[in-house]
Amino acid sequence: MNCRAPAMDPKSIADNVAGTSARMLEQQLLHQAIELQGGKLQLDWLIPDMHCVGCISKIENALSKLPAITRARANLSLRKVSVIWDPKIGPALDQDRIFDELGFEHSVYDLRDSGDKEYKQRGQRLLLSLGVAGFAAANIMLLSVSVWSGAEADTARLFHLISGMIAVPAIFYAGRPFFASACNALRVGRLNMDVPISLAVLLALGMSIHESLVGGQQAYFDAAVTLLFFLLVGRYLDHVIRGRAREAVQHLTGITSRGATRIMPDGETIYVPLEEIDCDMSLRILAGERFPVNVRLCSESAEIDRSIVTGESQTVTMHAGELIEAGALNLSAPVMVEALGSADESFLAEIQKMIEAAENGRSEYVRIADRAAQIYAPAVHLLAAIAFVVWLYITKGNFNLSINIAISVLIITCPCALGLAVPVAHVVGASRLLRKGVLMRDGSALERMAEADCVVFDKTGTITTGNPMVEVVDSLSGLQRRIIRTLSSSSYHPLSKAISRYFIDTEEIELSKVTEVPGFGVEGIANKQKVRLGNPEWVGKIAKEDTGPSNLTNCQVAFAKEGDRLIRFRMFDVPRPESTETIQMFAKAGLGSEILSGDSLSEVKRIADLVGVEKYRSEKSPSDKIQRLQSLKQEGRRSIMAGDGLNDAPALAAGHVSVAPASACDVGRHAADFIFTGTGLGSIFDVWRISRETALVVKQNFIIAAVYNCLAIPFAMAGYVTPLIAALAMSASSLLVIANSFRPFLKESLLEPDQQSRARQEIGPEERYAA
Amino acid sequence: MNQLIILIPVALLLGLAGLIAFIWNLKSGQYEDLDGAAERILDED
Structure with a gap:
């Protein structure tokens, strides 16, 4: 060298x-x-335990008292606090300290990527379209009702023309998301749900304009616009839950x-x-x-x-x-x-490549709505074409009537309820998850979660808290406690933070010359005597008796006053609350668990025995973890991967579906489908349970939509459908689907939280999830 | 028939006013924290 x-x-x-x-x-x-104008910075904190106005004002007031902070605003829906401050006046660390003092768990949102802004703009565009469609639908309905209740021919014609004047700009404005997506699909030679939607809306519009100009009765303006309104509701909800599907890779570069x-x-x-x-x-x-x-x-x-x-x-x-x-x-x-x-x-570059490869593998997953569309779209077009040909034959060449009937088949079968079936159910699922403190990356995650049949856990930070528990081996005096509290709170080393938390109720004492000695610990002067907290051997140098290594087994931290005896601390990792119960509940529901860890065998075994997992593998590198998940996949298993570290990130992307705690590293969080913010492991089971229920609701919704179509299609093909019937049938089926989707949410809201937990104990999971 | 000449524009204008109000709400970020808005009304300060 x-x-x-x-x-x-x-x-x-x-x-x-x-x-x-x-x-x-x-x-x-x-x-x-992120940097704002005028050199100010903005940081968004995730506060999972913010529940009510009391928390909001406590946080906002405490933060606003800091001189550096110009604005602190809490968002309760997102459990988020945005802070804007001037880095020249005070450090960001003060904010972290305030949350610590108030006793709120907190982590930081990453604001650096531009995807967030784009996502927000897209959401606003959809909402604007929704507003326009809603306005148009209401006004046209007002006019249509008069026509249906028997307006005179002239009045009806006038009303149709006014409707047309509202509908044409509204449809071209509000229909853009569908037209654009249909064009994209057609360009690559595929059919999606938007193709029949666009076709039905445009044909209905064209036919209605023609009818109102020649003074006919078959104007479907209201149907076309109401259809767009309902579909935009679905599309917006879909957008909301797609949330922050952000590129994990983008964030990896942040660590380097x-x-x-x-x-x-x-x-x-x-x-x-x-x-x-x-x-x-x-x-x-x-x-x-x-x-x-x-x-x-x-x-x-x-x-x-x-x-x-x-x-x-x-x-x-x-x-x-x-x-x-x-x-x-x-x-x-x-x-x-x-x-x-x-x-x-x-x-790091290797990890990045592994994540990319794993995510590519997952992109082959076809969402349930798309699978439905692949069957549905051709079937609808075929039916309309058959109706047209048959009617042309029956009426011996009445082109006008035949095309009218073909279009009414398209309108009545338009997948309005289908378009709502998945997004509404998923939004309800996502908000139920949010109540339990779980954030979701996108809707396909819920679908994949419902299919899972085994669980793979990482150990440190996932099954265990990652925050070591402290045990004081030797007895302590009150003064010593106060000195330890002060010393430990001056360092941000993980062990030091753990000790600081342990002595949280102890008052601090004034010490002079507190300095952190990297690799060793913290030292300071109390009553003209040196005090040290940290590495036992280093602390032992100032302690009374010469402490040999035999006294120091299993003790990672010690404290001593100069010439005084040594006080030892033992630190060990403990499982998260509810971890044993979670693994039992999964087992009862038929999902086997295993641990896949990078840690040593003895440590993994200790934790595995503690929480009752029989299968465990230790000392696994990131690529070993991927291999294990892939071999599970080859066996036909669909695994839930739960992990937190960067070393788990590729595995998180490789699992059929993945969960990470909010304490996970950036990349881990972004590779995961679900993020739970609570401390208990029970959240993972809740995610699985809610996903299963949501999948069931989606299935029911599809059935409702299918039944409606089966009833409506014969009428449409026989030529009995009028604009009134189309409007009624369409709205009724959509409302039914929405009502069905909200059922689990209402049921949950009616049960008080304590009743809910009792229910969980009384009814074993096997009864509830036998299906 | 005559009253329609007044009523229809009135209906449309009212609808339009609603639409404009909605667009304003949306642009000024009033839909960003619905749960928070519901709770903040209870704040005593």
């Missing part, structure tokens, strides 16, 4: 070191914010460092962007930075956080000559490394 010793002046090292973990978190927050400091052979330092980093370059990575590419360590040792690679958030000490994966975080002092390749050969 041709590495030089890191040539740094001591002062710059100290700058880099002070408050390392706090600075890292601050950087991360700034990274996730943008560049690094290169040490030239002559000792000069220059900044190189990520794309230009290549094999054999000597780089200096500061504390709190991520390694941009796969590297070999040149400095003597380094403390790194490999959680991005393994999913286990534990600090690892690496020694000179060892390899470090791209994306790992440098925790302690600046280190010298040698690049082993360029950015597209790194570990």
Whole structure:
């Protein structure tokens, strides 16, 4: 190796070191914010436990008190708080602290991608179309009712003409989403639901214009516009739940460092962007930075956080000559490394490729509405064509009458109820999920979830909380508690945060010279005596007795006052609440569970025994996990993958359907179909249960729509359909479908929450899901 | 027949007013947090 010793002046090292973990978190927050005009930044927080006006005002008031914050606005529907602040006045970390103080769990929304804006604009366009269609439908109906109730010929004709004047611009404005989608489908030679819709609407419009000009009675303006109105409702709902189907890959690039400091052979330092980093370059990575590419360590040792690679958030000490994966975080002092390749050969790039490959595999899934359309659209066109030919034959060439009947067949069979059948049911499903604190990526996720037949869990962060539990081995005095509380709250290291949470009820005490020593812990001065919290051996150096390693087994953190005895803490990962029950409920419902973890065998076994999972696999790399999921797929199983880390992200994309906790890493969250914000694992079972119920409702809706069509088609083909009948039949079937979709929602609303949980205990899952 | 000359434009204009009000609501973001709006009315401050 041709590495030089890191040539740094001591002062710059100290700058880099002070408050390392706090600075890292601050950087991360700034990274996730978007810049507004005037140098202000906006950050959106996800607050799952915000339920009422009390929470809203508590949060908004507390945030508004910070001088840096210019606007804090809570959105209860989305469980989101948008904060706009001036980074020159105060750090983003203050917001994190406020949420901690108020006791709200919180995570950060990623605002950086442009897809969000596009999504919002599309939603607004649909709503505008919906408004226009609604306006037109109401006014035309007003006129049509007069015609149906027997207006004189002249009046009827006038009313038809006025209707036409409203309908033509309204249809061309509000129908655009359907016309555009139908054109796209036809261009690639396929049929979707929009083709019969567009055809029916346009033909109805054309025929009605013709009829009203010649003074006929068969004007279907109201049917055409009402149809668009109902379909737009469905389309908008579909859009709402499609939500933030954002590209996981886009976010992965956010984790990668943008560049690094290169040490030239002559000792000069220059900044190189990520794309230009290549094999054999000597780089200096500061504390709190991520390694941009796969590297070999040149400095003597380094403390790194490999959680991005393994999913286990534990600090690892690496020694000179060892390899470090791209994306790992440098925790302690600046280190010298040698690049082993360029950015597209790194570990992160590999993960990115795996996610892309896995997502491609999933895109073959055909949604239920599209499957229905593939049968439905040709059938409708065929029926209309038959009606036309038959009537042409019967009437011996009455072209006008035959085309009228063919068009009325198209109008009456128009998939109005079908267009609502899926989206309304899915919206109801999504809002039921939201009540349970689960966010959903898109509607196809609900369909896939309903088909699942086994569950694969990651361990750390998924089955377990990922926040270590604290056990104090030795006894503590009140003063010691207060010192520990103060020391621990000054660091953002995961273990330190866990200790801080443990002592949350203890008051803080004033300490001087509190500093974080990366890789070791926090120290300060209390009553002119040194106090330390952190690595037991490091703390042991100032403690009374010389503590040998035998006393330190299973103890990751210790505290001591200078010359006083050592106080040890044991930290261990515990399963999330409800995890045993969840696995039991899945088992009763016939879904087997297994654990797939990157952790060591003993640790995986401990947790597996604790929650009652019999099948477990340990020490699995991301590609091993994909392989396991693919072999399950080959066996014909449809797996629910639940995971949180970056190492799970490819597996999340590879599973038939996937769930991640809100605490998951960015990429994990975006590769997952469902995100649960609660702490309990029971949410995963709720997702499955609600998906099953939703799938059932969708099936019922299809049946309602089919029955309606079976009844209506003979009338239409026999030529008995009038505009009045068409309007009645269409609205009735749509309303029926909507009512059916809301049934589970109403049932759930009527049951009080406590009754619900009792019901869950009383009725075993096997009775409820026997179907 | 005469009253229709007044009534029909009135009906259409009322509908149009509703449509314009809706477009304004939508553009000014009043539909972005429906649950929040329902709760905020209970805020005592």
